[in-house]
């Protein structure tokens with residue numbers, strides 16, 4: 021009950037602080053219980069400080085900074101209890117190139133740390149270049165989807181040019 | 183009051199249908215008043231059918247399809263009463279390359295049809311290649327923003343490689 | 345327990361039978377807007393026992409059945425199969441004697457869903473428990489839907505705590 | 513009325529004075545995550561009289577004042593100026609005799625905002641009306657915030673109708 025949630029919190033928080041600093045190349049962050057002393061009643065608040073910046077509320081962070089912070093939390097929960105399958109649907113959309121590279125590096129390390137199989141849906145050419153294989157989804161016939169294998173070298177020609 | 187809203191609705195709807203078909207390269211869409219016969223009480227519902235597909239509720243459309251539909255509505259409202267300035271903050275994020283090209287072509291036509299000045303914030307290299315000039319924002323000093331002019335040819339090197 | 349294959353027939357825009365082989369490491373899924381990428385991964389959550397049609401972006405569970413397109417008529421049923429390799433024998437008894445577990449969900453228009461494991465009919469609950477035991481399932485925090493990152497950021501602190509409860 | 517220049521001093525991450533020259537046609541704004549692009553365009557909405565700090569992603573209007581960074585101390589005020597070319601004489605009287613209109617908003621920590629047009633102090637309402645007359649303003653549908661597309665899609669029908677009212 022309460023003890024178990026509190027222990028899960030500590031484990032997630034430890035991973036969260038590590039992953040945030042990895043994804044941001046610096047800075048600090050942590051999770052805190054708010055609104056109640058009872059973990060079963062409290063809410064979960066995120067405190068994040070990107071490198072070189074003053075701590076501020078999540079709302080003031082940029083779109084990309086918020087996405088990286090949320091990804092740190094999602095992966096922290098994941099590492100606490102790794103799932104056999106992980107699906108990420110266009111999570112790299114708001115990230116700039118440097119952050120996409122760091123996100124892919126993090127996926128590489130997850131792949132080494134766990135037995136998990138990852139499905140990463142993306143429009144981003146950098147992400148496409150850093151996965152082990154690519155599947156393409158097409159609608160050659162309008163309104164009907166088909167799955168094809170895509171050669172990593174064909175990828176740029178294949179994808180997105182509807 | 184009621185008549186004015188009804189007339190605005192007709193004008194926006196006309197533009198909306200035209201813009202949707204332009205952005206999607208086909209298909210049909212329209213706006214409808216729902217929940218009440220009185221335009222002052224009713225809500226605005228969007229009915230969209232991308233080319234080659236059966237009509238479906240907005241929720242079943244893909245992320246990119248929803249974004250293009252919303253952009254059609256926003257620009258339809260804009261054309262009904264053009265503003266001297268239009269700012270678009272990363273609206274191309276969920277779009278694939280072909281749709282980004284269509285979005286940029288639409289911006290070109292807006293630029294010709296109106297006197298409006300456009301500011302387009304983007305991470306997308308295609309969008310960067312299709313604007314008239316580029317401004318770069320940097321944080322050479324951590325936590326402090328600076329504005330610089332960017333040569334369209336330098337753009338790829340400059341941007342995003344934090 | 346390893347996920348090895350996902351098959352879809354008549355599920356959303358996948359009118360014809362489609363097979364996705366799930367392999368180790370990182371697999372990318374690419375394609376233009378609206379071609380079916382999110383539909384493909386929704387089939388995974390659906391076969392694991394997702395009970396809410398809203399989580400399928402639909403206004404009724406029948407909407408996951410292929411509804412027709414330019415040339416094709418709509419279908420009256422949809423079926424998704426997930427194949428699991430159980431050679432490490434981590435499945436709950438009484439399923440644990442099998443090397444391979446095939447979990448199938450089939451929906452018939454206006455008749456609801458039927459679940460099977462290795463051909464034998466089971467309840468939705470049995471399927472949900474099977475995956476919960478394996479630290480996964482339709483509500484696994486490792487399944488990040490399109491737009492869910494934005495929801496997590498905008499969420500109230502009490503809503504975010506639900507994520508923690510999934511980890512506990 | 514044409515928008516010709518936006519100047520920021522101490523506004524969010526723009527500690528030092530920054531000048532953006534607004535030219536005809538399409539201008540792109542690029543840069544890494546968190547470098548200040550959205551902050552820059554928020555200054556435009558702010559000087560046009562945005563009264564809600566929530567629309568500035570803040571929990572209080574003082575949060576738009578540069579709060580300091582690694583090396584720099586925080587500031588106690590922020591000021592944004594918008595320069596309008598009124599050579600077509602479309603401004604409302606009594607502002608319409610000027611070729612150029614400079615609209616300035618300045619906030620002092622814990623003392624609120626002061627608005628000026630061509631140096632003369634005016635109320636927030638006067639600034640809001642000036643821009644409303646020119647078919648623009650902080651709530652113009654032509655100012656699309658980051659994430660606003662998603663909000664429009666998720667919005668209830670009655671919320672979307674508000675967009676129409678802006679057009680009418």
Ligand SMILES: Nc1ncnc2c1ncn2[C@@H]1O[C@H](COP(=O)(O)OP(=O)(O)OP(=O)(O)O)[C@@H](O)[C@H]1O
Nearest residue numbers: 244245246356377378379380381382383409410411
């Ligand atoms: N039951 C159904 N029958 C036929 N087509 C359907 C059905 N349900 C959804 N679709 C279609 O599937 C398409 C959406 O597919 P999906 O969300 O997988 O796209 P996507 O590849 O993820 O695109 P994006 O990159 O824009 O996110 C829509 O055009 C929708 O009309």
Ligand SMILES: Nc1ncnc2c1ncn2[C@@H]1O[C@H](COP(=O)(O)OP(=O)(O)OP(=O)(O)O)[C@@H](O)[C@H]1O
Nearest residue numbers: 082083084524545546547548549550551577578579
């Ligand atoms: N009052 C302030 N003083 C100093 N820094 C601030 C202030 N308000 C916001 N910031 C900082 O500005 C940054 C966000 O800037 P902004 O939202 O403009 O980024 P962006 O360039 O739009 O990035 P993205 O591409 O991710 O959307 C945050 O790191 C935040 O800490």
Ligand SMILES: [Mg+2]
Nearest residue numbers: 244245382490
């Ligand atoms: Mg999708």
Ligand SMILES: [Mg+2]
Nearest residue numbers: 082083550658
């Ligand atoms: Mg931004």
